[in-house]
Amino acid sequence: MPLIRNGQPLADPWTMVADDAPLPAGAAIVSLARWLRDRDALLGRNQPIGIVLPPDQAVDELGPDLDRLGVVALEFRSFRDGRAYSQARLLRERYGYTGEIRATGQVLRDQLLFMERCGIDSFVLPNDSAVTAWSEAIREISVWYQPAADRRTWVVAARHGASALDGCAPAG
Amino acid sequence: MYRYDEFDHRLVAERVQQFRGQVGRRLSGELSEEEFRPLRLMNGLYLQLHAYMLRIAIPYGTLSARQLRMLATIARRYDKGYGHFTTRQNLQFNWVKLAEVPDLLADLARVEMHAMQTSGNCIRNVTADHLAGVAADEIEDSRIWAEIIRQWSTLHPEFSFLPRKFKVAVTGSPRDRAAIAVHDIGIRVVRNGAGEVGFAILVGGGQGRTPVIGTWIRDFLPRAELLNYLEAILRVYNLLGRRDNLYKARIKILVNAVGADAFRAMVEAEWATIRGGALALPEAEIARIRAYFAPPAYRALPTVDLASAVRDARDPAFAAWARTNVHPHKVAGYAAVTVSLKPHGGVPGDMTAEQMDALADLAERFSFGEIRATHEQNLVLADVEQAALPDLWRALGAAGLATANAGLLTDIICCPGLDYCNLANARSIPISQRIGQRFDDLARLHDIGPLKIKISGCINACGHHHVGHIGILGVEKHGAEAYQVSLGGSGDENAALGEIVGPSFSADAVVDAVETIVATYVGTRTADETFLDTYRRVGLKPFKEALYAAH
Amino acid sequence: MTANRLSDGAVVYFDAAGGWSLNFAEAATVSDRVAAEALLDRAMPAVKARLIIEPYLMEVALDTDGWRPTRERERIRAAGPTVRRDLGKQAEGFGFKG
Structure with a gap:
């Protein structure tokens, strides 16, 4: 399945590794469970490491280790399951995570914009036509009624300029 | 009232285009129905029994005369000449065609209206007191805050796929006319000891399958923190609300499962991390929105005692109407008027295109061009000069909008039920029509006094039956429609859930049951007792005995 | 077998000729579970062709006037709203007379 990051299609440098599979050479993404079990060994490889954060696990689980993780993959097990939007914002805004946040699972065209606003910057898409649609989907709306992880200027700031927001420190 | 600025206009225009694309992709086959359904629902488009319905x-x-006229035009152009006002201050069209919906939305956008988030598992249309701005007991106009919340919640990237739908209501008065206690979040404007205006916050109320009166989790929230605090509540709910069972997914179930204290602690902890952050409301924005709700140019008029004026009215029909449908106003010489959408034998909440046009004209003539929709499925002209009331009454009467029953037994809240709705188990409109016909005697209605009947055609409770003084719930029993009756519910500041009286009634018997309940009340009441007073004094037992005596 | 038309949501019935009719009286009927399940398969081309959505089977019973839906919900779908006899199929001359 095609991967895009920051709007560009690219060959996936990461390998998703099942819990019972041996680790390949190079960058690997493992489950949170495997990370919690084999943390020291995984770090000891001195290879890029990422994890899959399931929607029912708190972002706090990763807290102190976040800067060692090259990618946090979030799961949209169904497009109806919106927990990963909150996880993404917490990663970016609360924990200041600057690595890749990847959307996996049911990643539909009409949700890409919401995902992107919440700080998700890479998307595993179902097919190549979805790659073309990405750039359209992301531009359909240009007015933001709320600040989010993308730091686009929200309407209240645009209406009043930065001076009106003095004393309102940005979150995160 | 609020007017769109360039940003609001652009957003709605872009949303119409986005939806046009979604409809196009559905019609071309790029999207399956499965994929399209959540997209159409997020724009208020349902598939009902006979056709698509747009909410x-x-x-x-709050509506302007110009907006109401556009709704009339849309009713004629895209529907069958009428619309239906709902219990959430929305309007539904029952017969729209899929391919025409984008054009309909473009017409709506021309008068600064939309259908965003009137369905789906997102933050729904925010409701408020229909007497906002004119009620004497008000601390502040609740619509200022409802508009601020409307903007924040629109296309919210984090909260568009919540476990379940999410409803917020705001009241600016201690007196609750917005039923905030049965909302996912209820907000009451309050003043603290220092005289500052802020909010008391209630969570976890709701109706539906598991009716719950909400719990207060904060006595005073500084007003600049409103959106940060709402964001904290929504984030806790989005992450922890149940998603495995549709019927246990509302926030009330989460609050109940973890306990109100633990829930409050989670919200406060989340708030602590974002307090004062990017969402803190600048004074300039609060002032900008408030300016739109500044009072209209009232004339200086002598104070009139409304009650005695009504008593002295020569025309008894006018006096009867004024007694129930005219309400005190905070400005001397003015009154607020309920425009009844409950003619006896009619469909509660339905309004024809001709009536919409007529009322738009009357709003311009008598009430600064503004109309309010109430959660009780009536409309209100909020700023009428008292001296003009007789003229307004006659004009409303000519349009079939002057039934003198506001707050009385035939002012029934009623969902569309099985006549239109895909979820319903039984019809609800015919029951309200038969009750209207049975009690079609104004003198008797006025003698019975304030009595709220609320009818739902299924457990989802769109007809608010849990908080009806008399609640009626339609069920399907052995393939036939049957009706469960409850008593003693109330949706105001003393909110209570009704108690079920016993086994359900057939469609024929339920109107008789209402008659028996009313007779029991009339036979039991003391001098000035309302139905609810009597019920609270004597309890369910005498009503139950009267209803099931023959069995 | 009944469904709604994609374009306007109108109620339609699978008829004996294999098409979709607005008229309940033209609905094909089958009398056993196996034949009924087979009917559902025959709806798939119309779903794929974006003519109809959400096809399902409904139960009918024979009475003196002919076939009749057993559930109130289906009688209302076949006729139109009972509170607005001037609207829906009943107003267009082919509504089921319940």
Whole structure:
């Protein structure tokens, strides 16, 4: 399945590794469970490491280790399951995570914009036509009624300029 | 009232285009029905029994005459000449065609209206007190805050796929006319000891399958923190609300499962991390929105005692109407008027295109061009000069909009039920029609006094039956329609859930049951007792005995 | 077998000729579970062709006037709203007379 990051299609440098599979050479993404079990060994490889954060696990689980993780993959097990939007914002805004946040699972065209606003910057898409649609989907709306992880200027700031927001420190 | 600026206009225009694309992709086969359904629902488009239904948002129920005229035009152009006002201050059209919906939305956008988030598992249209701005007991106009919440919640990237739908209501008065206690979040404007205006916050109320009166989790929230605090509540709910069972997914179930204290602690902890952050409301924005709700140019008029004026009215029909449908106003010489959408034998909440046009004209003539929709499925002209009341009454009467029953037994809240709705188990409109016909005697209605009947055609409780003084719930029993009756519910500041009286009634018997309940009340009441007073004094037992005596 | 038309949501019935009719009286009927399940398969081309959505089977019973839906919900779908006899199929001359 095609991967895009920051709007560009690219060959996936990461390998998703099942819990019972041996680790390949190079960058690997493992489950949170495997990370919690084999943390020291995984770090000891001195290879890029990422994890899959399931929607029912708190972002706090990763807290102190976040800067060692090259990618946090979030799961949209169904497009109806919106927990990963909150996880993404917490990663970016609360924990200041600057690595890749990847959307996996049911990643539909009409949700890409919401995902992107919440700080998700890479998307595993179902097919190549979805790659073309990405750039359209992301531009359909240009007015933001709320600040989010993308730091686009929200309407209240645009209406009043930065001076009106003095004393309102940005979150995160 | 609020007017769109360039940003609001651009957003709605872009949303119409986005939806046009979604409809196009559905019609071309690029999207399956499965994929399209959540997209159409997020724009208020349902598939009902006979056709598509479009639910249009009327934010906090406020409409201009120009908007009401556009709704009339849309009723003629895209529907069958009428619309239906709902219990959430929205308007539904029952017969729209899929391919025409984008054009309909473009017409709506021309008058600063939309259908965003009137369905789906997102933050729904925010409701408020229909007497906002004119009620004497008000601390502040609730629509200022409802508009601020409307904007924040629109296309919110984090909260568009919540476990379940999410409803917010705001009241600016201690007296609750917005039923905030049965909302996912209820907000009451309050003043603290230092005289500052802020909010008391209630969570976890709701109706539906598991009716719950909400719990207060904060006595005073500084007003600049409103959106940060709402964001904290929504984030806790989005992450922890149940998603495995549709019927246990509302926030009330989460609050109940973890306990109100633990829930409050989670919200406060989340708030602590974002307090004062990017969402803190600048004074300039609060002032900008408030300016739109500044009072209209009232004339200086002598104070009139409304009650005695009504008593002295020569025309008894006018006096009867004025007694129930005219309400005190905070400005001397003015009154607020309920425009009844409950003619006896009619469909509660339905309004023809001709009536919409007529009322738009009357609003311009008598009430600064503004109309309010109430959660009780009536409309309100909020700023009428008392001296003009007789003229207004005659004009409303000519349009079939002057039934003198506001707050009385035939002012029934009623969902569309099985006549239109895909979820319903039984019809609800015919029951309200038969009750209207049975009690079609104004003198008797006025003698019975304030009595709220609320009818739902299924457990989802769109007809608010849990909080009806008399609640009626339609069920399907052995393939036939049957009706469960409950008593003692109330949706105001003393909110209570009704108690079920016993086994259900057939469609024929339920009107007789209402008659028996009313007779029991009339036979039991003391001098000035309302139905609810009597019920609270004597309890369920005498009603139950009267209803099931023959069995 | 009944469904709604994609374009306007109108109620339609699978008829004996294999098409979709607005008229309940033209609905094909089958009398056993196996034949009924087979009917559902025959709806798939119309779903794929974006003519109809959400096809399902409904139960009918024979009475003196002919076939009749056993559930109130289906009688209302076949006729139109009972509170607005001037609207829906009943107003267009082919509504089921319940």
